[in-house]
Amino acid sequence: MSQPHHAVIIGGGFGGLNAAKALAALPVQVTLIDRRNFHLFQPLLYQVASGGLSPGDIAAPLRTVLNQYPNVQVLLGEVTAIDAVARTVTVCGNPAPYDTLVVAAGAENFYFGNADWAEHAPALKTVEDATEIRSRILTAFEAAEREPDRDKRLAWLRFVVVGGGPTGVELSGAIAEISRDTMRADFRRIRPEESQIILLDGSDRILPSFEPDLSEKAARYLIRLGVLPRTGVRVTSIDAEGVALTSPKGTERIGSRTVLWAAGVRSSALGGILARQTGVELDRGGRVPIGADLSIAGHPEIFVIGDLARFEQDGQPLAGVAPVAMQQGTHLGRVLRDRFAGRTPPPFRYVDRGIMAVIGRHAAVADIGGVRFGGHLAWLAWLFLHLFMLVGYQNRVLVAIRWAFQYFTYSRGARLITPGRV
Amino acid sequence: MSQPHHAVIIGGGFGGLNAAKALAALPVQVTLIDRRNFHLFQPLLYQVASGGLSPGDIAAPLRTVLNQYPNVQVLLGEVTAIDAVARTVTVCGNPAPYDTLVVAAGAENFYFGNADWAEHAPALKTVEDATEIRSRILTAFEAAEREPDRDKRLAWLRFVVVGGGPTGVELSGAIAEISRDTMRADFRRIRPEESQIILLDGSDRILPSFEPDLSEKAARYLIRLGVLPRTGVRVTSIDAEGVALTSPKGTERIGSRTVLWAAGVRSSALGGILARQTGVELDRGGRVPIGADLSIAGHPEIFVIGDLARFEQDGQPLAGVAPVAMQQGTHLGRVLRDRFAGRTPPPFRYVDRGIMAVIGRHAAVADIGGVRFGGHLAWLAWLFLHLFMLVGYQNRVLVAIRWAFQYFTYSRGARLITPGRV
Numbered sequence: 001m002s003q004p005h006h007a008v009i010i011g012g013g014f015g016g017l018n019a020a021k022a023l024a025a026l027p028v029q030v031t032l033i034d035r036r037n038f039h040l041f042q043p044l045l046y047q048v049a050s051g052g053l054s055p056g057d058i059a060a061p062l063r064t065v066l067n068q069y070p071n072v073q074v075l076l077g078e079v080t081a082i083d084a085v086a087r088t089v090t091v092c093g094n095p096a097p098y099d100t101l102v103v104a105a106g107a108e109n110f111y112f113g114n115a116d117w118a119e120h121a122p123a124l125k126t127v128e129d130a131t132e133i134r135s136r137i138l139t140a141f142e143a144a145e146r147e148p149d150r151d152k153r154l155a156w157l158r159f160v161v162v163g164g165g166p167t168g169v170e171l172s173g174a175i176a177e178i179s180r181d182t183m184r185a186d187f188r189r190i191r192p193e194e195s196q197i198i199l200l201d202g203s204d205r206i207l208p209s210f211e212p213d214l215s216e217k218a219a220r221y222l223i224r225l226g227v228l229p230r231t232g233v234r235v236t237s238i239d240a241e242g243v244a245l246t247s248p249k250g251t252e253r254i255g256s257r258t259v260l261w262a263a264g265v266r267s268s269a270l271g272g273i274l275a276r277q278t279g280v281e282l283d284r285g286g287r288v289p290i291g292a293d294l295s296i297a298g299h300p301e302i303f304v305i306g307d308l309a310r311f312e313q314d315g316q317p318l319a320g321v322a323p324v325a326m327q328q329g330t331h332l333g334r335v336l337r338d339r340f341a342g343r344t345p346p347p348f349r350y351v352d353r354g355i356m357a358v359i360g361r362h363a364a365v366a367d368i369g370g371v372r373f374g375g376h377l378a379w380l381a382w383l384f385l386h387l388f389m390l391v392g393y394q395n396r397v398l399v400a401i402r403w404a405f406q407y408f409t410y411s412r413g414a415r416l417i418t419p420g421r422v
Numbered sequence: 423m424s425q426p427h428h429a430v431i432i433g434g435g436f437g438g439l440n441a442a443k444a445l446a447a448l449p450v451q452v453t454l455i456d457r458r459n460f461h462l463f464q465p466l467l468y469q470v471a472s473g474g475l476s477p478g479d480i481a482a483p484l485r486t487v488l489n490q491y492p493n494v495q496v497l498l499g500e501v502t503a504i505d506a507v508a509r510t511v512t513v514c515g516n517p518a519p520y521d522t523l524v525v526a527a528g529a530e531n532f533y534f535g536n537a538d539w540a541e542h543a544p545a546l547k548t549v550e551d552a553t554e555i556r557s558r559i560l561t562a563f564e565a566a567e568r569e570p571d572r573d574k575r576l577a578w579l580r581f582v583v584v585g586g587g588p589t590g591v592e593l594s595g596a597i598a599e600i601s602r603d604t605m606r607a608d609f610r611r612i613r614p615e616e617s618q619i620i621l622l623d624g625s626d627r628i629l630p631s632f633e634p635d636l637s638e639k640a641a642r643y644l645i646r647l648g649v650l651p652r653t654g655v656r657v658t659s660i661d662a663e664g665v666a667l668t669s670p671k672g673t674e675r676i677g678s679r680t681v682l683w684a685a686g687v688r689s690s691a692l693g694g695i696l697a698r699q700t701g702v703e704l705d706r707g708g709r710v711p712i713g714a715d716l717s718i719a720g721h722p723e724i725f726v727i728g729d730l731a732r733f734e735q736d737g738q739p740l741a742g743v744a745p746v747a748m749q750q751g752t753h754l755g756r757v758l759r760d761r762f763a764g765r766t767p768p769p770f771r772y773v774d775r776g777i778m779a780v781i782g783r784h785a786a787v788a789d790i791g792g793v794r795f796g797g798h799l800a801w802l803a804w805l806f807l808h809l810f811m812l813v814g815y816q817n818r819v820l821v822a823i824r825w826a827f828q829y830f831t832y833s834r835g836a837r838l839i840t841p842g843r844v
């Protein structure tokens with residue numbers, strides 16, 4: 001009796017989870033390894049950061065998501081080493097052998113070499129990031145309410161979001177809504193609706209991955225909500241009192257006690273380990289180049305998918321977004337099935353079903369199959385799509401109810417200030 | 423024009439919140455001070471600790487709860503000093519004057535002088551306590567799944583809850599349900615339903631504040647769920663590997679990697695400050711004795727209510743439970759109104775509407791006006807009463823839905839392992 005084929009998947013994000021489900025249908029023993037015990041629906045993390053949802057609403061325990069597949073096991077732990085010759089990964093000091101390895105370790109926050117900015121400008125990647133940002137936003141209003149000095153009060157009521165991609169747009173829109181609607185009646189001395197929200201981006205428009213007309217629409221929606229988008233600016237330093245920046249107009253400083261980072265991520269450190277083990281060369285973003293079957297050159301048994309992978313299609317690398325990771329994960333099932341059958345698997349091809357970003361209530365921009373639209377319709381499409389994609393039926397129902405409350409009462413149910421990371 | 427009467431309330435728990443609402447109806451300027459920005463519904467905290475609810479589900483922002491009262495303001499901060507002569511309290515270094523002071527600062531965890539036990543046996547008082555306990559419980563099952571050594575694995579699968587009051591009973595029952603139902607299908611190597619849950623209490627029965635027949639019923643329900651209650655035992659030490667205890671049978675050690683503390687609380691440190699300022703003598707539990715109008719002897723302008731107060735009724739001090747604090751808070755409105763009108767307020771009298779404790783699904787014990795009952799009916803009464811008492815309409819709806827999911831699917835929606843307190 002031969003040992004069953006053993007596939008190890010590192011990472012339980014969109015890519016890893018879809019890979020586990022795809023491989024579960026094959027005669028393969030699957031081990032999914034993650035540092036966290038839950039899958040996190042990152043597209044809604046900004047709503048945790050703005051007090052609309054609880055972390056539990058957008059997280060699903062990996063074990064439960066996968067417990068219907070008897071040939072899948074979940075292991076909680078951090079992978080510290082990969083041995084591509086012995087074909088083992090090291091988790092919590094113990095080696096685990098693999099026949100097929102899928103690395104779906106994703107990306108982490110990156111401050112372009114300014115690691116000291118992290119303390120003053122938290123980014124939005126983990127549940128802890130989100131509750132930290134939530135605490136900072138809510139604490140700023142509390143501090144403003146207590147502050148007798150006018151200039152200091154204004155610095156507490158000024159919020160700067162660095163990075164005008166979808167996360168920055170959604171986060172700044174959410175802060176505007178909190179201050180204009182949710183907390184309007186909650187204070188006695190300050191008027192939260194007078195707070196300033198500034199969205200900075202280095203390129204010449206926000207949402208640079210969208211078509212220019214949608215960027216312009218999004219900017220209009222943001223301004224209507226009370227967010228000031230400022231493009232073509234470069235942040236040169238961030239400290240506890242605000243940000244310094246350069247723009248075509250010269251240098252300048254914005255005094256703000258709450259600076260949030262939505263400007264950059266970098267591939268997981270596992271990319272470096274893979275490079276040393278396989279001799280493959282990472283790209284500038286630290287991503288691992290993969291071939292048509294999603295494997296590393298010279299190592300058909302090692303696959304890399306999602307944000308950590310660099311897959312070129314039509315001469316362009318695919319963006320680090322959830323749908324790419326999901327489709328790659330699913331494609332792996334096809335690859336292994338064909339290989340087991342002695343067939344050559346078809347090359348992976350990403351089917352772009354569109355991109356969207358939401359800007360507060362009633363507004364969003366969407367580009368679906370080249371059809372570009374904004375406003376109410378895009379907003380409704382965003383709502384239903386995100387509810388549908390959310391993992392776990394209970395989460396879907398709860399998020400739908402929270403959204404209904406938010407919509408009709410302007411309230412946000414999870415406005416807790418909890419101690420930050422130490 | 424004279425200054426309005428200014429009432430300062432310290433603490434936004436059950437007592438302080440009810441006091442603020444009662445005083446809001448009078449010609450009084452009210453300032454409610456709390457270290458946290460939310461009111462926490464502590465009776466359901468054990469459900470956060472066991473992954474059934476999210477912290478946001480049982481917390482309500484104090485500002486929002488009170489924003490309908492224009493004469494109430496909320497201040498986020500810690501009171502570090504009280505000056506009973508100058509009639510000021512110090513918050514964040516700034517003095518705030520008062521005409522009436524209401525101290526409703528509650529209680530904190532207490533390890534009977536063994537502060538080093540806290541690290542090994544977290545207690546359940548704050549949101550952070552609850553997420554820490556949740557992480558420890560879930561991590562124990564993960565560690566057991568990874569552990570090859572049988573004895574070590576059993577220590578990970580053995581849970582000890584110290585303290586057989588309502589919190590200990592509810593928490594141990596919840597752990598039993600998680601292991602028997604929720605996570606039954608989630609593991610491949612261990613069988614979570616084989617985990618042991620041991621509930622320790624020093625007195626001769628669990629739920630010593632209930633009548634003996636209800637204690638016995640509760641013990642039967644616990645055993646049916648898979649919890650082993652052990653009474654008449656005294657814990658002599660707690661470390662990372664388990665607990666040592668003495669019982670009539672001698673000394674003994676229980677190996678367990680998850681020990682939880684539900685055995686003792688102590689009054690807030692503000693009691694000591696009040697004692698030094700007013701010359702009043704605290705009782706053994708650190709509580710401040712108060713008179714018939716809930717004020718401190720010699721200081722009719724300083725009231726103490728809730729867990730921090732010692733109020734004797736029929737020769738017995740009232741217990742530190744939510745209904746006492748709530749009724750005292752409400753009574754304060756009557757006291758001030760009568761005083762303003764030149765009348766003597768009626769003495770406070772606690773109306774005991776009953777006590778209950780829940781033990782897993784379908785079982786609870788209740789003593790309502792001397793009518794003692796258990797089982798399904800008590801469980802239903804517990805459910806509706808707690809939903810009804812929960813602050814915030816949104817919270818009520820969300821908790822009802824989460825409970826419905828738990829009931830029908832045995833799942834628990836908020837099973838996140840998040841880093842512990844540092």
